[in-house]
Amino acid sequence: MQDVIEGRVWTLGRDIDTDQIISGKYLTIIDPDELKKHVFEIALPEFAREARPGDIILAGENFGSGSSREHAPQAMRAIGVGAVVADSFARIFFRNAINLGIPTIEAAGVRALFEQGDRARIEMRAGRVTNLRSGRSVEFPPLPHHLLDLLEAGGLVEKVRRELAARSAGSGAAP
Amino acid sequence: MSASNGYGATLAEKVLARASGVERLVPGQIVEGQVDLAMMHEQGAQTVGPFHQMGAQKVWDPDRVVIAIDHWVPASTEGAAVLHRILRKFAAETGLPHFYDVGRHGICHQILAENGWVVPGDLAVGTDSHTNMLGAMGALATGIGPTEMAAVLALGRLWLKVPTTIQVRARGALGKGVTAKDLVLKVLGEVRTTGAQYRAVEYTGPTIQGLSMPERFTICNMTTEMGAKAGMVAPDQTTFDYLRGIAKHPMHPLTPDPDARYERTIDVDVDGMPPMVACPYSPDNVRPLPEVAREHVKVDQVFLGSCTNARIEDLREGAAILKGEKVAKGVRFIVSPASTAIYEQCLHEGLIETFTEAGAVFTNSSCSACFGGNMGILAPEEVCASSSNRNFPGRMGAKEARIYLMSPAAVAATAIRGEITDPREFL
Numbered sequence A: 001m002q003d004v005i006e007g008r009v010w011t012l013g014r015d016i017d018t019d020q021i022i023s024g025k026y027l028t029i030i031d032p033d034e035l036k037k038h039v040f041e042i043a044l045p046e047f048a049r050e051a052r053p054g055d056i057i058l059a060g061e062n063f064g065s066g067s068s069r070e071h072a073p074q075a076m077r078a079i080g081v082g083a084v085v086a087d088s089f090a091r092i093f094f095r096n097a098i099n100l101g102i103p104t105i106e107a108a109g110v111r112a113l114f115e116q117g118d119r120a121r122i123e124m125r126a127g128r129v130t131n132l133r134s135g136r137s138v139e140f141p142p143l144p145h146h147l148l149d150l151l152e153a154g155g156l157v158e159k160v161r162r163e164l165a166a167r168s169a170g171s172g173a174a175p
Numbered sequence B: 001m002s003a004s005n006g007y008g009a010t011l012a013e014k015v016l017a018r019a020s021g022v023e024r025l026v027p028g029q030i031v032e033g034q035v036d037l038a039m040m041h042e043q044g045a046q047t048v049g050p051f052h053q054m055g056a057q058k059v060w061d062p063d064r065v066v067i068a069i070d071h072w073v074p075a076s077t078e079g080a081a082v083l084h085r086i087l088r089k090f091a092a093e094t095g096l097p098h099f100y101d102v103g104r105h106g107i108c109h110q111i112l113a114e115n116g117w118v119v120p121g122d123l124a125v126g127t128d129s130h131t132n133m134l135g136a137m138g139a140l141a142t143g144i145g146p147t148e149m150a151a152v153l154a155l156g157r158l159w160l161k162v163p164t165t166i167q168v169r170a171r172g173a174l175g176k177g178v179t180a181k182d183l184v185l186k187v188l189g190e191v192r193t194t195g196a197q198y199r200a201v202e203y204t205g206p207t208i209q210g211l212s213m214p215e216r217f218t219i220c221n222m223t224t225e226m227g228a229k230a231g232m233v234a235p236d237q238t239t240f241d242y243l244r245g246i247a248k249h250p251m252h253p254l255t256p257d258p259d260a261r262y263e264r265t266i267d268v269d270v271d272g273m274p275p276m277v278a279c280p281y282s283p284d285n286v287r288p289l290p291e292v293a294r295e296h297v298k299v300d301q302v303f304l305g306s307c308t309n310a311r312i313e314d315l316r317e318g319a320a321i322l323k324g325e326k327v328a329k330g331v332r333f334i335v336s337p338a339s340t341a342i343y344e345q346c347l348h349e350g351l352i353e354t355f356t357e358a359g360a361v362f363t364n365s366s367c368s369a370c371f372g373g374n375m376g377i378l379a380p381e382e383v384c385a386s387s388s389n390r391n392f393p394g395r396m397g398a399k400e401a402r403i404y405l406m407s408p409a410a411v412a413a414t415a416i417r418g419e420i421t422d423p424r425e426f427l
């Protein structure tokens, strides 16, 4: 995880729920490269075609509400989204996105500072999001240590892998 | 009772304290909780990859893992068939005995409830957002994603932030034709879809104490729509009676301290409350049903199903209204019981006949029309009255379709008239 993340911004409104991120009809798709073709099909139809790795998603309140479907952040990761920033998140989406290693930033008031196509700079440890066009910024409480560690490790899979490996090395025998 | 910091603990704080082996917790604290029960449905298929990538060899405790497929049962697409096969193979390889496969199937939350998989004091997690339903047992039950579930299967624990708690205190008696669904819709209209984000909601008061377990399930189930981490009811005699003979592991009944500190208390008086309805396109867009009924909202489809309201009590309620009546011309009425056990009960009680004679279609148990990916999918511009829990754009199919959420009694009345109808007209 980089401490400073910059990228082009895609703006979304409030209450973008997981049905609008990945519709129920695509839930049997496992392949993230297939999933990413359908991301935001309802909320932002041009996104799947035009998004580039490193782009930042910037939404209003309650982003990712609704079901527990991990397909939503998975599709974003497959696109290579650099970060997801919102005024607030639904809790399962927040956990899922962090677990997949996507920098996920809750910064109240951030949505009002941005328009579609602006560039954003996110300072993870300092806790600041800046609009590089207008120069305006908003502060947020930096993520707690264990979540920064998780992002640092590249996500939950890698973190648990290290823990299990350390455990079996410690016990001197594979389980 | 009150600890050193001068006030008592909420139910959520107590359950998390037990799960993490810490004597006293405060909101905002991050803890590692030992999981008592882990549940997966089809989304669990996405758990298998990360589980192997983590290098995990075995599941921490196979007796505390339940797999219940429900979204596409029997498999309705090739993709779903593949998900089912992945889960069957994983269960066989890792020795997971509690797999509710086709024939014993049901909606995952109902499977947990009716088989006593979650008991008072538990920390339960599931790969579904409505896992909150099991909080009705006096447990903290919450939804997680499949990657996180892989970590739970490997380690048996997960991190949680101790939530603040909103207390909902209900008093008064529900009138005839007014149900627990109407009560939770009323609360949802007040709390809104973001009002309980990251928080626990604890339901208390004489009205809640007087509710049956199925009614408490309905209420805790829709707490998910408030954005909550958990919806909970403190265990009492009703809980213990329900679990007698079926509890799968020992209970640790916990109750909140009388001087517990709540972030906020919402008082609801249900005396004289009419049936409620959540209008498109949000479950918090709640209005009194009689008011909406006066607008003569015509429906194309009616759905009596889902983990919110498809238990035997719900189906009896619907059937009682439908008996001797006919489903309105041009209306498709889909009835889907929440589990195979409930299906069998309907069969013995003659409810299937009541529904089909009236012109409804009675399906096998599954999530059915609830989520727009299996059956009963809506076309653009269609209108549906549903006993389920979500009415976001695209939830049951086309994004333009309009969904109205209401009680089982109200959907049955609506199916007969072909427009949104106050169920009290049939009582």
Ligand code: SF4
Pocket (backbone or CB within 6 Å): B070, B071, B107, B108, B128, B130, B305, B306, B307, B308, B366, B367, B370, B371, B388, B389
């Ligand atoms: S019935 Fe609906 S809300 Fe319940 S688990 Fe199934 S899809 Fe989800």
